[in-house]
Amino acid sequence: MKKITSIDLFAGVGGMRISLQRALNRLHYKDECKLYSEINSYSRQTYDLNFPSTPLIEDIKSVKKDEIDSIIPDHDILLAGFPCQPFSRAGISNRKFLKRSHGFEDKDQGDLFFNILDILKTKRPKAFILENVQNLKTYQNGKILDEMIKKLSKYYYVPEPEVLDAREFGLAQRRKRIFIVGFLKFNGKFNYPEPTFKETVIKDFLDSYPPKKYIISDLLWDSHQKRKIRNKKAGKGFGFRMSYPTDKATVTISARYYKDGSECLLYRGEGKNPRRLTPREVFRLQGFPESFKFAVSDLQAYKQAGNAVPINVVEKVCLNVVEYLSSNKKSLIVHKEAS
Incomplete structure (x- = not known):
């Protein structure tokens, strides 16, 4: 069976990983997540319950630039639902009230994009999938998003980011998120998934x-x-x-x-x-399956679910990304295993 490898950064409880696994299963690929990073101990508890024995780096900021090549494993796809609070409307409002920096100026969370960029520059995976709040598109009149795309585009083909709404993908929740994807090799225009408009209540x-x-x-x-x-x-x-x-x-x-x-x-x-x-x-x-396990308090479970990605949406994005890679065999080196 063909295999595609990944790393799962700012993983939360593993929503991005579940989405990629579903997509790969539909396309008859095996998934191997080589590493995840998550700084919150309660989220790690839930992640490990569902994905035991996955190698962990708690704080991705602890990996220095000159250590990336040796510490971060080679992989095909980088997943990162990087922290949204520095760019969300509620997060910005709260930071202003507390007289804290927001956006890239937030040195705890706002500059984590640059850690992603450093890994992409060094490891050069075939593709990446980034997710954040829709407010990132208009934050500082779009200047921050433009800067991100400009930096990513030095190394990757980065199509125009797309805002997708969970309720248009079979989930009964209004949840708009922006997705940024990139490919190491250009293989024609990439198209984001079309809404399914599955009726739910x-x-x-x-x-x-x-x-x-x-x-x-x-x-x-x-x-x-x-x-x-x-x-x-x-x-x-x-x-x-x-x-x-x-x-x-x-x-x-x-x-x-x-x-x-x-x-x-x-x-x-x-x-x-x-x-x-x-x-x-x-x-x-959020689209999580009934088999998804959590053993934390209600308080922590609410936080984890509220911070998670909408699985149905991310799965469709992953499908299109993997199909884009697979359509050009030269751009995707898959790892053969006995089926």
Whole structure:
């Protein structure tokens, strides 16, 4: 069986890897992930539960430029859902409030793109797939994205990045993400996947019998309603969002969902307190399979699911990337194994 190798940077709980595995399975390739990096210990716990024995570098920034060639293994495809907080609207707003830098000036997370770039320059994989929030496209009037593409294009063919929405790929969640892909060798125009427009509603992703603990208390429900009234009077427009099981999609579920669930409260009937989504339901809305395992607290599970990639979308991107590589045999050196 033919094999394609990869590394999984800023891996979270492995959403990009699951997506690539699905794509490769459909195309009859075997996948070998040679390395993953993830700095959060709880995310590593979940990743290792699903992908045991994968070599790990906790902090990719710990790898110096002159160490890349010896420490980072050769691979065909680089995956990186690099941290989005320095570029997201909420993240920028929070950083401004705390008088912290954002974008490339955030030296903890904002400059991690350059670590990706250094690895690409040194290891020269056949392709890369990067994912981030849609706000990256307009951040600083698009100057940051333009700079990224300019630097990547010195070594790779980089088609115009595309913003794709999870709800157009069979997931009942509005979640727009920007994808940046690149190829070491040009093989004609690359096309991003077309939306499937598969019809779904929120209830398709819900538990049949969710535990009662996810029903919000009278105190919290009263607080939500009063806050919404105050915010409306103040012209802020912020407050809880009620979702109905028959709705076509929720809003974007973020990593802060664990705080009070206000992004998506589920209607349970007239006169009844709404409930939060369960962690498993949030993972489903991200496209994760039922076989996906997690053994962390609800708080951590909500954070992990909220930070994850929409599997259905990334799988389609991976399919197109691998097919692009495979259409030119000279551009893809696959590794033969006994089938």
